[in-house]
Amino acid sequence: MDIEKRKLLLKRKQTIFAEDKGETLIKNIFKHVLPEYGYSIRKNQIDLAASIYHSIKKSNIALCEAEVGTGKTFAYLLAAIIFKLIKEKKIEGIGKSKFEGVQEKLKRKPKKPIIISTSSIALQKALIEDYIPELSKLLKEWGILQAHLLAVVRKGKGHYICDQRLEDCIRSIKDKPEYKKLKKLVELSYKQIDLDDYDDFTPYVKSRINVNDKCSNKCRKYYSCRYNRFLNKAMSPTYDIQICNHNYLLADIKRRSQNKSPLIPDYFLIVIDEAHKIMDTARQMYNTPLSKTYILKILNIIGKLNFKRKKTKKSVKRYIKLLIHNTNRLYTELFNNIPRDTIFEDTEKFKTSINKKAWVSIKSIIFGIDSLIDIIENNIYIMPNKKNLLYYILRSLKDIKGRCNIYLKEDNIIYWLEIANKDKNKITLCSIPKDLQKRLFNDLWIKPVPIILTSGTLSESGSFSHLKKKTGIENVRRARLDEVTKGSPFNYQKNTLMYINDKLPFPNNKDNKYINELSIEVGRLIKAAHGHTVVLFTSYRAMGLVFKNVSDIIKEYPLIKMGKGMTNPIDTFKNSKNGVLFAAGSFWEGIDVPGDILSSLIVVKLPFAVPDPISEYEQTLYKSLDEYKDKVIVPEMIIKLKQGVGRLIRSEADTGVISILDSRMKKNGNYYNRVVKALPNCKVTNSISEVKRFINNKKEEAYFK
Numbered sequence: 226m227d228i229e230k231r232k233l234l235l236k237r238k239q240t241i242f243a244e245d246k247g248e249t250l251i252k253n254i255f256k257h258v259l260p261e262y263g264y265s266i267r268k269n270q271i272d273l274a275a276s277i278y279h280s281i282k283k284s285n286i287a288l289c290e291a292e293v294g295t296g297k298t299f300a301y302l303l304a305a306i307i308f309k310l311i312k313e314k315k316i317e318g319i320g321k322s323k324f325e326g327v328q329e330k331l332k333r334k335p336k337k338p339i340i341i342s343t344s345s346i347a348l349q350k351a352l353i354e355d356y357i358p359e360l361s362k363l364l365k366e367w368g369i370l371q372a373h374l375l376a377v378v379r380k381g382k383g384h385y386i387c388d389q390r391l392e393d394c395i396r397s398i399k400d401k402p403e404y405k406k407l408k409k410l411v412e413l414s415y416k417q418i419d420l421d422d423y424d425d426f427t428p429y430v431k432s433r434i435n436v437n438d439k440c441s442n443k444c445r446k447y448y449s450c451r452y453n454r455f456l457n458k459a460m461s462p463t464y465d466i467q468i469c470n471h472n473y474l475l476a477d478i479k480r481r482s483q484n485k486s487p488l489i490p491d492y493f494l495i496v497i498d499e500a501h502k503i504m505d506t507a508r509q510m511y512n513t514p515l516s517k518t519y520i521l522k523i524l525n526i527i528g529k530l531n532f533k534r535k536k537t538k539k540s541v542k543r544y545i546k547l548l549i550h551n552t553n554r555l556y557t558e559l560f561n562n563i564p565r566d567t568i569f570e571d572t573e574k575f576k577t578s579i580n581k582k583a584w585v586s587i588k589s590i591i592f593g594i595d596s597l598i599d600i601i602e603n604n605i606y607i608m609p610n611k612k613n614l615l616y617y618i619l620r621s622l623k624d625i626k627g628r629c630n631i632y633l634k635e636d637n638i639i640y641w642l643e644i645a646n647k648d649k650n651k652i653t654l655c656s657i658p659k660d661l662q663k664r665l666f667n668d669l670w671i672k673p674v675p676i677i678l679t680s681g682t683l684s685e686s687g688s689f690s691h692l693k694k695k696t697g698i699e700n701v702r703r704a705r706l707d708e709v710t711k712g713s714p715f716n717y718q719k720n721t722l723m724y725i726n727d728k729l730p731f732p733n734n735k736d737n738k739y740i741n742e743l744s745i746e747v748g749r750l751i752k753a754a755h756g757h758t759v760v761l762f763t764s765y766r767a768m769g770l771v772f773k774n775v776s777d778i779i780k781e782y783p784l785i786k787m788g789k790g791m792t793n794p795i796d797t798f799k800n801s802k803n804g805v806l807f808a809a810g811s812f813w814e815g816i817d818v819p820g821d822i823l824s825s826l827i828v829v830k831l832p833f834a835v836p837d838p839i840s841e842y843e844q845t846l847y848k849s850l851d852e853y854k855d856k857v858i859v860p861e862m863i864i865k866l867k868q869g870v871g872r873l874i875r876s877e878a879d880t881g882v883i884s885i886l887d888s889r890m891k892k893n894g895n896y897y898n899r900v901v902k903a904l905p906n907c908k909v910t911n912s913i914s915e916v917k918r919f920i921n922n923k924k925e926e927a928y929f930k
């Protein structure tokens with residue numbers, strides 16, 4: 226580097242540290258440092274980072290909606306890192322005019338990490354592999370950091386290797402093809418291994434070598450195994466940033482509220498990215514599932530125990546028989562209690578009722594479990610070689626009993642049935658507390674740490690009312706709550722067209738006329754965009770029917786359907802050049818397909834949620850169904866729609882058409898204005914010729930080949 230360039234760099238560094246405010250430092254990094262590495266200056270990103278910094282400083286809760294292209298990840302990372310550095314007095318010199326003074330006053334204080342919680346593995350990967358190393362590198366090069374940032378991804382124990390189980394597994398599969406690969410894992414015993422990174426093991430093999438519920442401090446490897454070494458390091462002040470998913474964060478929060486040992490070390494800041502998913506996760510984490518297979522599995526293990534005394538053997542056999550009988554009776558009863566008129570095509574949570582018969586079955590299960598607990602406790606010292614297994618059984622029995630007790634007091638819970646793969650044997654009774662929002666408030670929002678909730682889609686046209694009510698954040702003091710909305714920097718007026726068709730029959734997947742007309746319209750739009758299309762469904766059944774019909778009409782573009790047997794439909798679509806992807810479920814969010822391959826996004830139906838026992842209960846909290854629709858159902862639909870539509874324009878250069886095909890989108894109808902206002906501000910048309918013209922005008926020659 227020549228002298229002039231060095232001087233220039235030094236001058237810029239001095240500018241960066243010119244004032245004694247973290248906010249100024251953040252702004253200067255965005256304006257002077259990041260452009261040196263090819264990043265463009267984005268006003269909304271700088272403002273967002275400054276707002277987040279202030280929220281952290283005031284220990285506030287910030288709701289930050291940052292639309293696609295804002296650069297929210299760098300914004301919150303930088304705000305959090307600078308605050309942490311100042312807090313830990315690592316950059317005391319920022320008050321000095323000379324950059325040289327910066328490093329002199331380095332002091333180290335015990336570190337508390339930043340927690341970043343995400344909903345998707347893809348974002349965790351991007352954070353640990355791209356964002357954090359990149360930011361760390363450039364901040365270090367500019368002398369803002371003295372050492373690289375250390376970050377770790379934290380996952381549930383099932384993702385990691387258990388040395389004991391690995392050893393046991395290897396011993397039992399000597400002549401199997403996995404033997405050599407597993408042996409290799411033993412050689413790597415110095416490092417923890419995330420099984421998600423090992424695609425060459427089947428889920429079955431992974432389930433035989435991962436850490437499971439039987440892990441306890443009774444294990445002889447407890448103090449030396451790699452899992453516990455990893456945990457000890459993760460709980461030490463080693464890491465600046467700990468990344469986890471929402472489930473792990475809420476599991477930690479719940480444990481703290483129950484005075485159990487935490488999963489994550491004490492932190493000074495929580496960032497909840499992809500925060501629009503936090504309530505779905507809360508419903509999972511505060512759920513108390515009681516599955517038939519779980520009860521039968523534990524009974525099966527007990528049945529195989531070889532008790533020494535004849536009398537004990539006989540009693541155990543009798544109680545197991547009684548428990549199996551009552552378990553079967555309970556789930557049959559619950560299944561029969563599902564009102565048939567509440568079963569829809571895509572129902573996942575089935576309404577049921579715990580009537581007298583079901584209640585008696587639960588009581589009988591508790592009685593049987595208590596009897597088994599007594600017997601096993603009395604046998605622990607008679608069967609020392611089975612001690613670990615017996616402790617595991619005891620823990621499981623007490624756990625089942627605890628779960629059963631919750632369903633005896635049904636006034637405090639919302640409960641439902643879940644049936645996996647429509648198999649009556651894979652049936653689970655689930656519940657969440659009716660006061661879930663209050664629990665979240667007490668366990669999380671009231672904590673004296675700053676919490677940043679961010680996502681591209683948190684509000685309905687800038688209003689966070691729905692999010693605040695749904696999460697319990699509405700009970701937070703107004704002064705502790707910040708709300709920020711940053712629009713996308715993309716030029717939607719120029720690059721996007723919205724096509725609305727309200728002439729189709731009312732959406733009803735059982736109506737052949739609807740499916741046929743919808744298929745024809747989808748076909749016309751595919752032709753208008755010359756392939757390059759994603760068709761988004763809320764129902765897998767409708768997706769299958771329309772796909773079949775469209776396959777008969779469209780022969781010139783590859784048609785790809787998400788679903789069973791398709792290992793990676795997104796990659797197949799990306800590589801197809803001009804393909805058409807029929808998608809549902811996860812494609813509505815978090816999937817990034819920039820470029821021309823996705824130039825037309827068709828939403829076949831407004832994505833209203835399927836009614837379930839939770840929505841049925843929530844409705845009772847509102848004065849009328851209309852009010853509930855207005856304040857909950859429509860905002861939720863709009864947030865989901867924004868997520869889906871957000872897949873289309875992923876960069877400044879992207880151009881494309883959003884199509885919404887739904888008869889409820891009439892101009893004078895209930896939803897048109899709210900939907901159009903919430904979606905990207907672009908021209909709206911109902912003419913398919915205009916769609917053709919738009920594509921013809923916007924795309925280069927290569928697009929049509």
Ligand code: SF4
Nearest residue numbers: 387389440444447450
């Ligand atoms: S302590 Fe737990 S994870 Fe470690 S070897 Fe034992 S059972 Fe496995």
